[in-house]
Amino acid sequence: MEEAAVLLKQKGLKVTPQRLAILNLLRNTKEHPTAETIYKKLVSDFPTMSLATVYKTLEVLKNIGLIQELNVGEGSFRYDANTNSHTHLVCFGCGKVEDLDESVLQNLIEEAKKHTDYKLVEQKLYFYGYCPACQKMLSN
Amino acid sequence: MEEAAVLLKQKGLKVTPQRLAILNLLRNTKEHPTAETIYKKLVSDFPTMSLATVYKTLEVLKNIGLIQELNVGEGSFRYDANTNSHTHLVCFGCGKVEDLDESVLQNLIEEAKKHTDYKLVEQKLYFYGYCPACQKMLSN
DNA sequence: TATTAAAAGAAAAATATTATCTTTTATGAA
DNA sequence: TTCATAAAAGATAATATTTTTCTTTTAATA
Structure with missing residues (x-):
């Protein structure tokens, strides 16, 4: 099992396809996307995906230290898998x-x-x- | 005339009590307030002051280089007269x-x-x- | 396979910021 | 000093981002 999945389990959190997809997307990009951008990129693979799920997942991943949140002075936050x-x-x-x-x-x-x-x-x-x-x- | 007033005039902008008050407030604090905080502090002296005016003024002051905008990772911006x-x-x-x-x-x-x-x-x-x-x- | 707590999803709400419109005012000319 | 006017203030509505709430679905364990 992947270490991210292990970490989620350790914290008593569920390993869901959405969580893994968001984390993998962040790990495979260098562009520091916003929640909106992440949502748009994933909605083709996960047609039922909701923007609220993206936000909630980002919060979770941030809390367990798998990603970090950036704000370079725009109206919205960006996310980065390099912590x-x-x-x-x-x-x-x-x-x-x-x-x-x-x-x-x-x-x-x-x-x-x-x-x-x-x-x-x-x-x-x-x-x-x-x-x-x-x-x-x-x-x- | 104060140099901020001169600068405003040079740029073809009006020198208003609200603009000077917001700039002076920022110059006399070390706490890097948000628009909301600035508004609350000024509304007693300027009972008709509107939050929209605070935002518009901050935009103007930022554009002419009298203040800078910060974002330390909160949901809102802070402002600083130290540019x-x-x-x-x-x-x-x-x-x-x-x-x-x-x-x-x-x-x-x-x-x-x-x-x-x-x-x-x-x-x-x-x-x-x-x-x-x-x-x-x-x-x- | 069934149970259940947690997460996803949908929609509404909350926040922060910006835009629009009307009224007021700073400014420069007469 | 007054007048004309363009710009700013103020009120309000709109927008954008993020969070919350509620219902449905699903991951995880028995």
């Missing part, structure tokens, strides 16, 4: 949200701890700018 | 949002530029954890 405290790139041009390789920013939280008396547990770092394609468009 | 790309601390306990002195994180964007072909223009960095008061509460 590491990694950095995101947001394109002002097309609005896409990508991951940034974090090697150099690794110890950001350690550095920040020196400057606050908060007990820090995680961070969210968003960079905003223009992706290569949008840069090209703008220069024409 | 520098500075770092925020979010308390998981009480939900308050504070500023973090940024001295060490100054060159974050420069560092990130080495790792992406995006043209970066700004960043948002949120740290999450527990403020001193909430740490104390939790340890009891």
Whole structure:
């Protein structure tokens, strides 16, 4: 059995096709979709799927630590199956949200701890700018 | 005349008591309020003030660069008269949002530029954890 | 295979934000 | 200083996103 299924069972939660489908979709995309986008992508495979199920499933998956919720400053949340405290790139041009390789920013939280008396547990770092394609468009 | 008033005029926008009040409120608080909170604080001084006016004003102030919009992962936006790309601390306990002195994180964007072909223009960095008061509460 | 608690699905409700329309007001000209 | 007017304020409706409620269906265990 897949480790996500094991984790769900451990928490006393049911392993449903919808839950696995939403998790797998998030694991197989790099585009950090919204609930709406997830719904639209799954409704062909799951014609009875409801948007409420997507929201409820995302809540569950978030609570058991299988996904994380992002908000890059749009009207809605995006979801990411990479639960590491990694950095995101947001394109002002097309609005896409990508991951940034974090090697150099690794110890950001350690550095920040020196400057606050908060007990820090995680961070969210968003960079905003223009992706290569949008840069090209703008220069024409 | 105050520089905010000058800036509004330069952009062909009217200098209204509501706009100045919202900007001043943001400049005199460290709590990064939401539109709702701003409205509640101003409605005693401006009994006719409408929530729509708060939203429209925040949009205007944001567009001319006098304030910035934050989203730390709540259902709503917060606003900040400090328009520098500075770092925020979010308390998981009480939900308050504070500023973090940024001295060490100054060159974050420069560092990130080495790792992406995006043209970066700004960043948002949120740290999450527990403020001193909430740490104390939790340890009891 | 039957039982049952939990999840899915449908629909309504709640929230946050934006848009529309009318009234009021800031601003610049007379 | 008053007047004209375009823009903003204010009231309200609309929209969008998310959550809740309720009924039906299903996963999991006996």
